[in-house]
Amino acid sequence: xxxxxxxxxxxxVPGHEGRVSIEVTNNADVIDGVTAxxxxxxxxxxxxxxxxxSLFPEASDTLELVLDIPTxxxxxxxxxxxxxxSTIDADRQTVHDFWLTVAPVPELDITLTPMIxxxxxxxxxxxxxxxxxxxxxxxSVDALEPTRGVDCTTDPTxxxxxxxxEAVIDIHLRGSRSWFGDPVSRQILISARTxxxxxxxxxxxxxxxxxxxxxxxALILAGIVLLWALIFWFVINRLTRSDDAAKAVxxxxxxxxxxxxxxxxxxxxxxxxxxxxxxxxIPRITVEASRVNSEGxxxxxxxxxxxxxxxxxxxxxxxxxxxxxxxxxxxxxxxxDQAGDSATATEIExxxxxxxxxxxxxxxxxxxxxxxxxDVPPDALGTPLExxxxxxxxxxxxxxxxxxxxxTDGSFVLEGLPTPGTYQVTVTGDGFQTQQFEQTLSxxxxxVLNTVQLGAAAGTIEGVVRDGQGTPLGGVAITARSGDLVVxxxxxTSGNVGQFQIVGLQTxxxxxxxxxxxxxxxxxxxxxLAAGQSSTGLDVRMFGGAGIxxxxxxxxxxxxxxxxxxxVLGDEVQxxxxxxxxxxxxxSEGSFTVSxxxxxxxxxxxxxGDSYQTETLGAIFFGGGTQDIGTITLLPTTSTVTGTVSxxxxxxxxxxxxxxxxxxxxxxxRTTTSASSPAGAYTFADVPEGSYTLTFRRTGYQTxxxxxxxxxxxxxxxxxxxxxxx
Numbered sequence: 001x002x003x004x005x006x007x008x009x010x011x012x013v014p015g016h017e018g019r020v021s022i023e024v025t026n027n028a029d030v031i032d033g034v035t036a037x038x039x040x041x042x043x044x045x046x047x048x049x050x051x052x053x054s055l056f057p058e059a060s061d062t063l064e065l066v067l068d069i070p071t072x073x074x075x076x077x078x079x080x081x082x083x084x085x086s087t088i089d090a091d092r093q094t095v096h097d098f099w100l101t102v103a104p105v106p107e108l109d110i111t112l113t114p115m116i117x118x119x120x121x122x123x124x125x126x127x128x129x130x131x132x133x134x135x136x137x138x139x140s141v142d143a144l145e146p147t148r149g150v151d152c153t154t155d156p157t158x159x160x161x162x163x164x165x166e167a168v169i170d171i172h173l174r175g176s177r178s179w180f181g182d183p184v185s186r187q188i189l190i191s192a193r194t195x196x197x198x199x200x201x202x203x204x205x206x207x208x209x210x211x212x213x214x215x216x217x218a219l220i221l222a223g224i225v226l227l228w229a230l231i232f233w234f235v236i237n238r239l240t241r242s243d244d245a246a247k248a249v250x251x252x253x254x255x256x257x258x259x260x261x262x263x264x265x266x267x268x269x270x271x272x273x274x275x276x277x278x279x280x281x282i283p284r285i286t287v288e289a290s291r292v293n294s295e296g297x298x299x300x301x302x303x304x305x306x307x308x309x310x311x312x313x314x315x316x317x318x319x320x321x322x323x324x325x326x327x328x329x330x331x332x333x334x335x336x337d338q339a340g341d342s343a344t345a346t347e348i349e350x351x352x353x354x355x356x357x358x359x360x361x362x363x364x365x366x367x368x369x370x371x372x373x374x375d376v377p378p379d380a381l382g383t384p385l386e387x388x389x390x391x392x393x394x395x396x397x398x399x400x401x402x403x404x405x406x407x408t409d410g411s412f413v414l415e416g417l418p419t420p421g422t423y424q425v426t427v428t429g430d431g432f433q434t435q436q437f438e439q440t441l442s443x444x445x446x447x448v449l450n451t452v453q454l455g456a457a458a459g460t461i462e463g464v465v466r467d468g469q470g471t472p473l474g475g476v477a478i479t480a481r482s483g484d485l486v487v488x489x490x491x492x493t494s495g496n497v498g499q500f501q502i503v504g505l506q507t508x509x510x511x512x513x514x515x516x517x518x519x520x521x522x523x524x525x526x527x528x529l530a531a532g533q534s535s536t537g538l539d540v541r542m543f544g545g546a547g548i549x550x551x552x553x554x555x556x557x558x559x560x561x562x563x564x565x566x567x568v569l570g571d572e573v574q575x576x577x578x579x580x581x582x583x584x585x586x587x588s589e590g591s592f593t594v595s596x597x598x599x600x601x602x603x604x605x606x607x608x609g610d611s612y613q614t615e616t617l618g619a620i621f622f623g624g625g626t627q628d629i630g631t632i633t634l635l636p637t638t639s640t641v642t643g644t645v646s647x648x649x650x651x652x653x654x655x656x657x658x659x660x661x662x663x664x665x666x667x668x669x670r671t672t673t674s675a676s677s678p679a680g681a682y683t684f685a686d687v688p689e690g691s692y693t694l695t696f697r698r699t700g701y702q703t704x705x706x707x708x709x710x711x712x713x714x715x716x717x718x719x720x721x722x723x724x725x726x
Contacts, residue, residue, distance in 0.1 A: 001025070001028065001084065001093070002027050005020070005023075007098050010098060014072075014134055024062070025055075025060040032092070033055075033087035036082055046067055071134060075103060078100040111128040115203050115204065120210070122174040122175075124173070139159050141156075143191075147186070150175035151174045154169050155171075171188070179209060184206075185448075202451040221304065228300075228302055265353060267352065270355065270356070273362075281308070283308045284328060285306040285328045286327050287312045292322065319350050321350075323346070329443070331365050336361060367418065368419040369416075370425065374427060376454055377454075385407050385428070386404050386427070387426070389424070390424045392424050419442065432532060435454055461502045465500065468624075471498075474491050475493050475517060477515070478514070480502050482509045489502050507530065508528070510526065510529075517542060520542045521544070523540055543622065547599045548627070549593070549595075549605055550628045552590045553566075560590025562581030565609065566607050567605070579592045599623055611636055617629050636712065639711060639716060644678075645658045645680040646720075653680070655698070658680070658682075658698045659696075662687070662694060664693075702724070
């Protein structure tokens, strides 16, 4: 066996396929089966595209080694030793080696714990950086707040992470905060870099004001109540200090108190403030009551804030005429009843101890904005992406439709959103998986969303499995593999028999599909899916049943040979039998039958017998059936040497009684005598293959020596002539 490997060094990127081609020539005189055994690397990472090559004598073919190096394989150099071995004769083998370089592939993951931190002027966020690559990585970690309102420092900034290990990075956040208002959400972009590989993660720093809005509202309300109390005290004090009327008072009247307690005359205003967009109650709306004095001027006398459900109750109001205003940051101010200003507001007459309920109001928020960034894979930059915002649960049903925005760089801004309300944000793009999430906007709010991670849409593979005659096959086990991802399915046995659909496949990826069914030869198909691609119409053929080989062994003279050994060898299949020694219902003498051969298949049939040379033939099955390879002539392992000894005369003719010796120089000499009838004839039977000397002796004649070479199964005729001695 002759083999040739031109390759001395191969570099493979994990996750990608590598190939090694070895040229194999069968220089034996029999059909041979050739395979390869690989050492020096995990055998699961190497597969033979054709596990066994069947080669006729002097034929050549290429043995393809396919290297599927996983991403978990450590980077470095490996000495791979490949043995090319005959399956007929294990001593026939050759050895080649080459260096395999597994390229380093950086891969990092970031996990934030927690993803949202709340604090005042400072906080700490923790990032766990995992080295998922195949080599030790020198990683630099950076953090950034896009508006520069927060200083971000990482500790440590640079770290060396072994393969499969992780490092904990503390991210210190510090920035000035406002005195009043709502908490401010700041997006913190954390990035980890090794070589040219960068991975990013976005966290949120929820920064609280120094004085919370609820506390500020409480202080304002307390101030208003205090002011109202001072005014009330001042008015009552003036009234009690006025001079007595200058008139006589009857003594028969019943005396009463000088002041009337407020509790006996106080009135109450109650109601609910709802949003025009959603109809739900709005919390923290300031409700202010102003008393209309005798001159028509409004005098603020009390205020209150709505609860979480929008309900409020404004108590301790003295009888009189009032106007009520509703206001809050981010909302359009309204007066009761839905008036735009105090001049057009409806007056409310309050009687002593009256509870004026259902003093409701509807408020409209200022238009809001949603902005954000879509993280698009580098190879998909420039792909148009559409971002839409749709009100949830029928909110804003009467509002005009919000036009979608299209982006090619991942940045988007959705403006003019009615508030308050909850919106479903949808991101779509050709070949990408649709992303949807909800975002709530308060009145007039502008919100910057966390970075949206956009991945390729899932792929689908559809098709049908048929047998060699085109009939759909049910119960076929289908396995789709790509790296560590394995998805399985099975074809139905009723209804849509033979049809299959494998959904939810990661893209872009290349998949190896294996089809298996008992009594059928397994089939493997390789298929590449682009981003979001669905492959349909795959037509897979499986060949089932079994192959049968028949034939007859005979000697060169046509005599059937019984008891000869018959060996049928194929891919992982070896079947043996012997030829019949007598004829009967099973066949004639010398015949044989080998059944149950898996199809399709390429087989070699070897027939050998005692004192006969081995004969080898080939048979190829594309489907089930019987192949008759006919009569195989077995040549003997020895030869026959015959001839005639003659004399030139006188008299001329055959010469009997000549002693003839056959000698190979190593074994015992064989001797015979030429016959008298027919005159001069001689024979040596069962002569092994080799070189010999024939010596002819007879008294009165000169001795003659002849050199001959015999070949197995080929008879030799050697005629000689000897002369008389002088």
